[in-house]
Amino acid sequence: MTNAAPQDMKTILMCCLIFICVENMRGRYEEALRHLKAGLRLLISLRPTSQVATLRHWGVCGTDTRQDVADDIPQDDELDSLALLFSRLALDTSVLTDGDVVSHLEMLGQPESIQFPVSSGYPTPFTTAAAARDELHRFEIFHDIYYERVFQKNTPNTDGPLEFDQEDKDIYRMLYQQYQWWRVCFDLYVETRRNSATLEEKDLIAKLRLNQLTWNALFKHDHWSLDLDPILVPSELEAIVEQAETIACSTSTRHHPVFTFDADIIPSLSYVGAFSDDPDLLRRLVKVLRKLKVREGPWDSDELAEIYEGVLVAREQYGQVISGYPGGLLSVAEALAALGLPCVKPTNSILRLSSSIKGYSIGGNIDAV
Missing domain, CATH: 1.20.58 (Methane Monooxygenase Hydroxylase; Chain G, domain 1)
Incomplete structure (x- = not known):
């Protein structure tokens, strides 16, 4: 070529x-x-x-x-x-x-040419919901770049915990401030469109609100570790599910599944399933996933509902708690496959992906209740 x-x-x-x-x-x-x-x-x-x-x-x-x-x-x-x-x-x-699927550092060329964002002056409302979405995506790229750089620095010490020098911590705080800037600008935009937003705008605003609630839960000041357990607040995870329920209600008249390019909803709900140990919240999660009837990029709401229903069944009917999975959702799927639960179909695409990625390290524990 x-x-x-x-x-x-x-x-x-x-x-x-x-x-x-x-x-x-x-x-x-x-x-x-x-x-x-x-x-x-x-x-x-x-x-x-x-x-x-x-x-x-x-x-x-x-x-x-x-x-x-x-x-x-x-x-x-x-x-x-x-x-x-x-x-x-x-x-x-x-x-x-x-x-990581892609190295944004490679896409950008020289790592030293990357300049992390610094906002100045007073925040103003976004002009459109699409502009708010694009700016959030820009922040997400910076967030990805940040941890990629940290991992590169830690390459010789891959067995131990990540080490963050003062520059890393300063950049993290800059990113945190950039996200807070986005929050304020988005909230101001929502307020300006409170009584005049079109149906399309309302739909995108609802999805962005879900993304906002997710970042609120996952991204905290002075917490640069990847260990999220100390900072996750149950009420924040519940707020994510509540917002998804609101979105699902607006699509309740849908008679067929919908495919979208961007994954605006389901990844946020996957975090709830990964980090909540509240059975009632997980049941609500399964219910709203089934109600959404959407496939967003590589995410299917029905298939993810199967996975978390399997987590509930494993605990309640088989006395097994699937926890501590550093391999993420795919390791959960692998653990469920080992149990052979009938509620998780063999045709589940997440299950198939977990077994097809060669060299994938399956972590986590299956503990007795």
Whole structure:
């Protein structure tokens, strides 16, 4: 492909996205993941080798520093848009696989050219809900980059806990402040549209509110460790489920499942299932997942409901508590497969993915009640 024209490369990337969507719709996540990684490799190969890559044009160099980026690389809006789509898919998929699907540092080019965002002045409302979504995604990329850099620094010490130097802690606090800035701007936007939002805006606002509640629960000041247990508050997890129930009520007249490109709802609910040990909340979680009838990228609400129903059945009927799974959702699926619970179908795509990823390290414990 080294001699292919730029437009041919973009066509290949667009075909990759189509293949990913088709395989996700069919529940063939391992095939979708293969196409995703292939597309990302091609996308990375197209980036300029000595300057910031295409993602610079949608803000990954920092809101206040975009004008400082070298102008000798022509802007390619089509490639930038494709990079954004691949990045969204990669972040959504990484929550499912509990591992990075793409190196945003590679997508950006030189790591030293990354400038983390600093907001100044008074926050103002977002102009649209779509602008709020795009800015939240930009923050999520920075968050991913932050931990990727930390892991790179800790590479020689992979067996011990992550170590954070003063620079790491300072950057973390900057990210925290950036998220708080987003929160205020989003809340101001919601207030301005309280009586005039269209149905489409209301739908996106509800999903962004769910994302906001999720980040509120997971992202706390001065907590840079990846160990979330000390900071998770049951009431915050319940608030996530309540917001999902509100969203599900607005889709209650839906008579058929819906497929979406972005995963705006289900990943948030997966965190509740992962970190809540409240059986009543898990039952509500299963109920709302079944009510949603949606497949978002690599996430299917019915299949995730099966997994968490299996967790409940394992505890209540078999006396087994599935807990402490550093491998994330896939390790839970693997543990449920070992128990052979009838409520988790063999055709469950999450179950199939957990057994198809070679070299995947299954962690966690299955303890007797």
